[in-house]
Amino acid sequence: MSNKTWLITGTSTGFGKSLALFLAKKDDVNLVATARNTSKLDYLDEFNHGQILKSTLDVTNQQEIDSVVKQAQDTFGSIDILINNAGLGYFGTFEESNRAAVKYMFDVNVWGLVDMTRSVLPVMRQQKAGIIINFSSIGGLASFPTLSFYHGTKYAVEDISESLAQEVAGSNIKVMLIEPSGFRTDWQVVHQIKHCQK
Numbered sequence: 327m328s329n330k331t332w333l334i335t336g337t338s339t340g341f342g343k344s345l346a347l348f349l350a351k352k353d354d355v356n357l358v359a360t361a362r363n364t365s366k367l368d369y370l371d372e373f374n375h376g377q378i379l380k381s382t383l384d385v386t387n388q389q390e391i392d393s394v395v396k397q398a399q400d401t402f403g404s405i406d407i408l409i410n411n412a413g414l415g416y417f418g419t420f421e422e423s424n425r426a427a428v429k430y431m432f433d434v435n436v437w438g439l440v441d442m443t444r445s446v447l448p449v450m451r452q453q454k455a456g457i458i459i460n461f462s463s464i465g466g467l468a469s470f471p472t473l474s475f476y477h478g479t480k481y482a483v484e485d486i487s488e489s490l491a492q493e494v495a496g497s498n499i500k501v502m503l504i505e506p507s508g509f510r511t512d513w514q515v516v517h518q519i520k521h522c523q524k
């Protein structure tokens with residue numbers, strides 16, 4: 327059986343890093359691990375078996391998206407599974423939230439996921455196969471105070487994914503949602519503010 331190629335966004339920390347570490351140990355996996363700063367992917371160096379590609383990717387940068395999709399195809403010949411994991415959290419009441427920070431969160435959580443998916447879909451359509459796994463959240467199913475805008479991003483991810491799933495089913499492409507509850511990752515407001523000041 328030929329190797330499957332997995333492309334994951336945001337593998338520097340949290341869920342993305344855990345997934346990359348899990349997949350890096352498998353000998354039937356080609357892994358495209360991405361991060362805005364690839365020096366944060368040094369943890370993969372111990373698995374230097376030629377099936378891991380580390381690539382620079384900010385999901386708000388269309389040029390970097392196009393480049394990573396091309397690199398994945400040139401290196402491994404396919405993209406079988408895309409995991410749209412990169413995402414930010416932002417805590418704040420509706421009235422007090424910083425508009426620029428919230429807008430940036432939508433750029434990453436919604437538009438980053440959309441742009442990644444739109445760039446990978448032609449590859450999957452051509453393959454007549456593929457799986458897209460989108461990170462939503464319990465926050466895409468239920469709403470709590472101080473998270474209105476985060477919920478907005480994850481509800482968008484939910485409904486975009488559910489509609490897309492029906493549009494691509496005929497090409498043997500599946501779209502899945504992951505809806506975690508609370509996990510102790512770097513997902514927090516300090517993280518978000520840091521990105522906005524970048």
Ligand SMILES: NC(=O)c1ccc[n+]([C@@H]2O[C@H](COP(=O)([O-])OP(=O)(O)OC[C@H]3O[C@@H](n4cnc5c(N)ncnc54)[C@H](OP(=O)(O)O)[C@@H]3O)[C@@H](O)[C@H]2O)c1
Nearest residue numbers: 336338339340341362384385412413463508509511512513
């Ligand atoms: N932790 C939870 O409780 C929880 C619950 C439900 C859903 N989620 C979702 O799970 C996903 C992963 O989050 P996490 O909990 O693992 O948090 P995390 O540890 O903060 O990881 C977030 C990842 O996204 C990356 N990222 C941020 N902005 C980016 C951008 N513009 N382009 C590319 N990558 C970017 C970060 O990379 P940098 O190192 O470059 O910042 C980091 O690798 C998110 O979609 C989050 O909404 C988390």
